[in-house]
Amino acid sequence: MKVLLTGNEAIARGAFEGGVAVACGYPGTPSSEILETVARDYRDSVYAEWSVNEKVAMDVAAGASYSGVRSMVTTKLVGMNVLSDSLFYLPYTGLEAGLVVVVCDDTGMFSSQNEQDNRWYSILGKIPMLEPSDSQECKDMVVEALRLSERFDTPFLIRSEMRIAHSKSEVILGEREKEIPLPKNFPRDIQKYNCNALFARKKREVIVRRFHDLKEFSETSNLNRVILQDTQMGIISSGIVYEYAREVFPSASFLKLGMIHPLPERLIRDFAKRCKTLIVIEQLDPFLETQIKALGIEVKGKEIFPPYDEILPEKMRECAEKAGLLKPSSPKKVIDLGDLPTRAAVFCPGCPHRATFYALSKLKVPVMGDIGCYNLGSLPPFNAQHTMGSMGASIGQLHGVSVSGCPERAVATIGDSTFFHAGMPPLVNMVHNRSKGVVILMDNSTTAMTGHQDHPGMNKTLMGVSTERVDIQQLVEAMKVKFVKSVNAFDVKEVENTLKECLAWDDGPAVMITKGECIFVSRKPKPAYSVDLNKCVACETCLKVGCSAVVKSEEVNPKNKRKKARIDPVLCNGCGVCSQVCPTGAIFQTQELEAKE
Amino acid sequence: MNSINFLICGVGGQGTVVASDIVSEVGLKAGFHVKKSDVLGLAVRGGSVISHIRWGRDEIHAPMVGQKEVDLMLAFEPLEGLRRLNFMKDSGKIILNTQKIPPISVNTGREEYPSMEKILGTLRRGVAQVFPVDALAKALELGNSKVVNIVLIGVLSTFFTIDSQHWKDSVKKFVAPKFLEVNLKAFEAGREIGASL
Numbered sequence: 001m002k003v004l005l006t007g008n009e010a011i012a013r014g015a016f017e018g019g020v021a022v023a024c025g026y027p028g029t030p031s032s033e034i035l036e037t038v039a040r041d042y043r044d045s046v047y048a049e050w051s052v053n054e055k056v057a058m059d060v061a062a063g064a065s066y067s068g069v070r071s072m073v074t075t076k077l078v079g080m081n082v083l084s085d086s087l088f089y090l091p092y093t094g095l096e097a098g099l100v101v102v103v104c105d106d107t108g109m110f111s112s113q114n115e116q117d118n119r120w121y122s123i124l125g126k127i128p129m130l131e132p133s134d135s136q137e138c139k140d141m142v143v144e145a146l147r148l149s150e151r152f153d154t155p156f157l158i159r160s161e162m163r164i165a166h167s168k169s170e171v172i173l174g175e176r177e178k179e180i181p182l183p184k185n186f187p188r189d190i191q192k193y194n195c196n197a198l199f200a201r202k203k204r205e206v207i208v209r210r211f212h213d214l215k216e217f218s219e220t221s222n223l224n225r226v227i228l229q230d231t232q233m234g235i236i237s238s239g240i241v242y243e244y245a246r247e248v249f250p251s252a253s254f255l256k257l258g259m260i261h262p263l264p265e266r267l268i269r270d271f272a273k274r275c276k277t278l279i280v281i282e283q284l285d286p287f288l289e290t291q292i293k294a295l296g297i298e299v300k301g302k303e304i305f306p307p308y309d310e311i312l313p314e315k316m317r318e319c320a321e322k323a324g325l326l327k328p329s330s331p332k333k334v335i336d337l338g339d340l341p342t343r344a345a346v347f348c349p350g351c352p353h354r355a356t357f358y359a360l361s362k363l364k365v366p367v368m369g370d371i372g373c374y375n376l377g378s379l380p381p382f383n384a385q386h387t388m389g390s391m392g393a394s395i396g397q398l399h400g401v402s403v404s405g406c407p408e409r410a411v412a413t414i415g416d417s418t419f420f421h422a423g424m425p426p427l428v429n430m431v432h433n434r435s436k437g438v439v440i441l442m443d444n445s446t447t448a449m450t451g452h453q454d455h456p457g458m459n460k461t462l463m464g465v466s467t468e469r470v471d472i473q474q475l476v477e478a479m480k481v482k483f484v485k486s487v488n489a490f491d492v493k494e495v496e497n498t499l500k501e502c503l504a505w506d507d508g509p510a511v512m513i514t515k516g517e518c519i520f521v522s523r524k525p526k527p528a529y530s531v532d533l534n535k536c537v538a539c540e541t542c543l544k545v546g547c548s549a550v551v552k553s554e555e556v557n558p559k560n561k562r563k564k565a566r567i568d569p570v571l572c573n574g575c576g577v578c579s580q581v582c583p584t585g586a587i588f589q590t591q592e593l594e595a596k597e
Numbered sequence: 598m599n600s601i602n603f604l605i606c607g608v609g610g611q612g613t614v615v616a617s618d619i620v621s622e623v624g625l626k627a628g629f630h631v632k633k634s635d636v637l638g639l640a641v642r643g644g645s646v647i648s649h650i651r652w653g654r655d656e657i658h659a660p661m662v663g664q665k666e667v668d669l670m671l672a673f674e675p676l677e678g679l680r681r682l683n684f685m686k687d688s689g690k691i692i693l694n695t696q697k698i699p700p701i702s703v704n705t706g707r708e709e710y711p712s713m714e715k716i717l718g719t720l721r722r723g724v725a726q727v728f729p730v731d732a733l734a735k736a737l738e739l740g741n742s743k744v745v746n747i748v749l750i751g752v753l754s755t756f757f758t759i760d761s762q763h764w765k766d767s768v769k770k771f772v773a774p775k776f777l778e779v780n781l782k783a784f785e786a787g788r789e790i791g792a793s794l
Contacts, residue, residue: 004625004633029637110636134632167634167660168621243658314663332665334683335723340676341708343700345609345644381705543705548643551704570733570742571698 005171007164010135011074011102012037013173014142016045018098019180021069023048024057026421027450028076029111030165031104035074036451039462045176050453050462053391053421054079058086058101065095066193068184070146077105078390080118082422084125087155091126091210092203093193094153097181098146101127105161107283108310113371113389115308117284122157122261126207128214129157129261130223131239135169137258143177144223150181152210152217159260161283163240163310215262223258226271233325234275236268236288236299244313245281248320263291272297279304279325283311344379349549350525350573352444352489352516353377356413358545358581359496360384365411365438365503368401370394370423372415373449373518374442381546385413392422398437398509399430409503411438416472417447417455424479430509431480438502439511442489443472444518452520476511483507489516492580519573526574527590531565535586538562542578542587550578600653601629602662606681607673608698609644612746615771616671617648619750622767624652627759634660643701645677669756670724671749674698675716682723689724692752693717694745696733728752728794735786744783747772751787752794761788 005013011034015023023038023046025031039048051057054075061071075083080103087101103121106112122129130145132138138160145156191199218224230251237245238257246254255271257263272278272292280289280301289301304323305311311319320326347354357377360367361384369375369385370393378385387397394412401410414423419441427439447453454460456470476484483505487494495514502510519525531553538557542550542565553566567578567587579587603620607613614635624631629652636647649661664683670691672678678693685691695713702708720727732748747768754764765784772780 002625004621004631163634163660166637167632168618169632169657169660170625170630243660246658312661312663313659333687334664335719337679337682337719339708340680341700341703341710343608343643343645343676344702346701348610348643380701380707540706546701546705548698548701548704551699552706570737 001173002170003173004168005135005139006033006166006168007132007135007138007160008033008166009037010138010171011142011158011160012042013171014139015072016042017139017174017176018143018146019070019177020046020072020146021183022046022061022064022071023074024051024060024071025074026051026054026057026079027447027453028079029450030106030162031074031076031102031160032450032453033165034102035462036453043463048462050447050455052456054083055086058083061099061101062086062090062095065097065099067186068096068181070098070181072099072142073101075101075103077103077112077116077118078114079103080116080121082391084121087127088125089195090155091207092195092200095149095155096184096187098149099155100142100145100149100158101155102142102158102160104165105159107161107163110162115284117287118159119260119287120285126211127155127157127261128152128259129159130258131159131260132164132258133239133242133256134164135167135171138164139171141223141258148217152214154210159239161240211262215265218259218262218264219266221259221264224264224267225256225258226267227254227256228274229253231275232277234271234278235281236271236278236292237281238288239283241281241283241311244311244316248313248316248326257288260288263288265295268292268295269297272299281305281311281316284308345376346379346546346548347373347376348519348573349547349571350519350575352514352518353442354545354547354575354577355490355492355495356440356442356514357382357384358492358577359499360411360413361544362496363499363503366401366408368394368397368410368412370412370414370418371449372418372442374413374415377413381544391418392426395423395426395430395439398439399426399433399435402435402437403433409437411440411503413440413442415448416441416443416445416457417453419472420456420470424475427476427481427509428479435509436506437509438499438505439509440499441472441476441511441513443513443515444489444521446518446521448518448520452518473513476513481509481511483510484513485511486513486515489514490575490577492577528569528572528574529567529576529579529587530569530590531567532586532588533564535584536564537584537586538564539583540565541581541583545578545581547578549573599655600651600657601669602667603650603669603671604662604667604681604684605648605650605671605673606677607646607694608677609646611646611673612743613646613648613673616746616750617650618771619764619767620650620753622770623759623763624650626763626767627652629653630655630657632657632660645680647681669753671753673745673749675713676700676710679711679716679719682720685724687723687725690726690756691720691724691728692749693720693727693729694732694749695729696731696745730790732787735790736783739779739782739786741776741779744776744780747780747783748787748790751784752791754784755788755791755794
């Protein structure tokens with residue numbers, strides 16, 4: 001049967017067909033939908049979980065694989081940095097059943113803090129890597145990687161990226177493999193599974209031999225394909241950018257690489273000999289180009305195409321024309337649109353983070369930020385989250401500010417899921433090292449930014465099973481933080497006053513937990529608010545809460561010539577934050593609740 | 598490359614991805630090769646969102662299209678439609694939902710939202726035809742502001758001779774079963790609007 005699947009859905013399908021028994025990961029754009037699809041569509045065959053972070057997920061998969069079942073880990077690009085510590089022991093131990101790690105890069109940086117090219121991890125970790133270029137290959141390569149993982153006794157990496165993950169293309173579905181490894185008693189093979197240097201040292205040679213074998217396999221594998229057309233120009237490419245290149249250079253010859261580590265040396269030499277001009281087209285780093293040049297083959301790549309951002313077909317054509325590879329096309333007549341208003345992402349109407357950032361913005365304190373929706377607090381009108389770097393970084397930075405002698409008392413903002421992921425060690429560190437500073441733990445009962453996944457502070461798992469909810473306040477108290485207070489995230493005064501108390505606290509770190517469900521979790525919008533135009537003086541204080549439901553009306557206050565406020569009843573979710581900050585009491589709650597879904 | 602190229606744009610939360618799923622599915626049912634690409638992630642929090650969809654008689658390689666390559670645009674919001682105008686072929690058509698959603702930069706007075714006359718005027722300079730539609734009014738009439746996307750899908754369906762059952766089956770596949778009835782009504786309402794254009 002032929003269906004349309006996104007790359008992420010196809011990878012989930014591949015896990016099902018390939019007989020994966022355990023699939024785990026931590027949510028992160030653009031990879032999140034893989035495990036969500038597994039849990040939704042293949043739950044009868046595959047156990048799926050959101051692990052607390054990527055490293056934990058990697059170890060879970062290792063344990064499952066050692067126990068004899070196939071496993072898969074999914075991660076966004078930067079999660080590779082978190083899980084690599086555990087991934088890197090796996091080529092040494094090998095495994096009992098296939099293990100595949102899927103990493104989704106974010107070329108173009110749509111929703112990530114960097115644009116790292118994870119292909120290098122294959123070389124650094126000595127792990128073979130496959131790269132699909134459409135959804136069909138996503139599915140097929142997961143199945144293939146699982147088999148190869150067992151054949152070569154090593155984990156396999158699959159590198160996807162945003163345009164594969166979130167694009168749909170046709171996929172022919174298959175059945176789940178019949179003969180898949182089954183769980184068995186745990187192997188007491190200390191020399192294999194314990195990376196004590198005594199044992200691990202001996203594996204170095206095994207890994208070298210394995211790569212020799214993998215290279216031989218790569219030479220003849222149908223994962224790599226030659227498309228021989230006009231040999232004036234030969235293009236070596238892989239992944240999504242291969243698809244763009246087929247469109248921009250319809251008559252050129254192609255060496256399409258599906259296995260990108262180790263590279264098929266003879267196949268590349270042979271293709272190079274057949275073609276007059278040889279080009280490598282790859283996004284980001286010159287990963288293929290550097291290796292091909294090291295073979296002594298003359299090839300052009302990054303001198304034509306940029307080493308950052310996407311090389312979309314349009315860009316590719318432009319670069320190729322500039323380099324004289326294509327005849328110049330006639331210039332396109334575009335219309336000058338002038339300066340259009342920008343549309344930055346904002347906190348949703350009804351978001352529990354709004355009141356906290358209103359308070360932070362008002363108190364003008366330095367704020368170490370973290371990764372999640374709350375980073376939108378760094379944008380206007382708040383401009384109140386001053387750093388953001390990696391998961392859990394906020395609390396570590398806060399401690400650094402404290403011990404630096406910085407004259408200001410600083411704040412860290414971190415969400416509930418991010419706290420479980422990487423925020424607990426730095427908070428314990430603050431307590432132990434007698435630090436000062438305020439941690440705002442923004443508990444919205446979900447992993448919001450990535451699409452509302454579960455975490456240990458919630459009472460349901462990805463598989464929908466009821467579970468024990470870890471109480472964040474108790475957890476923080478157990479860490480011996482002496483000032484811990486939970487507040488209603490929607491109560492502007494309570495948030496501000498507690499924040500002030502925290503800032504004045506001198507006996508170690510102070511933690512304020514702002515409790516308020518994400519509007520997508522509660523799904524219970526309250527009646528919309530409305531503005532009494534007789535009371536509104538157009539002071540524009542309500543606009544400072546940065547809510548897209550609070551807009552300007554057409555009615556002007558003759559005294560200050562400003563437009564009075566209006567609330568869009570379709571967008572308003574009735575949180576009441578704007579009403580609390582209004583100095584004239586002009587914003588009131590209406591009774592009617594518009595049907596929403 | 599011979600293909601029909603669509604572009605769907607709007608504001609995060611308007612249901613553009615469901616709309617792009619439906620258009621893709623209809624293409625497959627109608628016997629085309631199909632690829633599509635959505636931009637998700639941070640963009641869902643009230644940011645600009647965009648989807649590309651391509652239907653082709655031959656195999657399609659890139660899921661995205663470039664400037665001056667789009668045949669049909671479904672603009673969920675006037676400013677967003679204007680922002681993407683240069684994707685359109687001169688012969689292109691735009692279905693424009695007239696529901697304005699001012700960005701925060703406009704609400705806070707830092708930037709000005711262009712007038713509807715200006716938006717329509719510029720769009721009409723760029724493409725052969727622009728069809729303004731008040732899908733929000735229709736959705737509210739049906740009692741659910743969230744079905745704007747399916748009203749627009751209904752309008753779009755009238756631009757093709759494809760069996761309307763393919764469209765309805767695709768709507769059914771991508772909306773929550775709980776809201777199927779109101780969505781099917783929205784689809785029919787959209788078809789009525791489309792027929793009157």
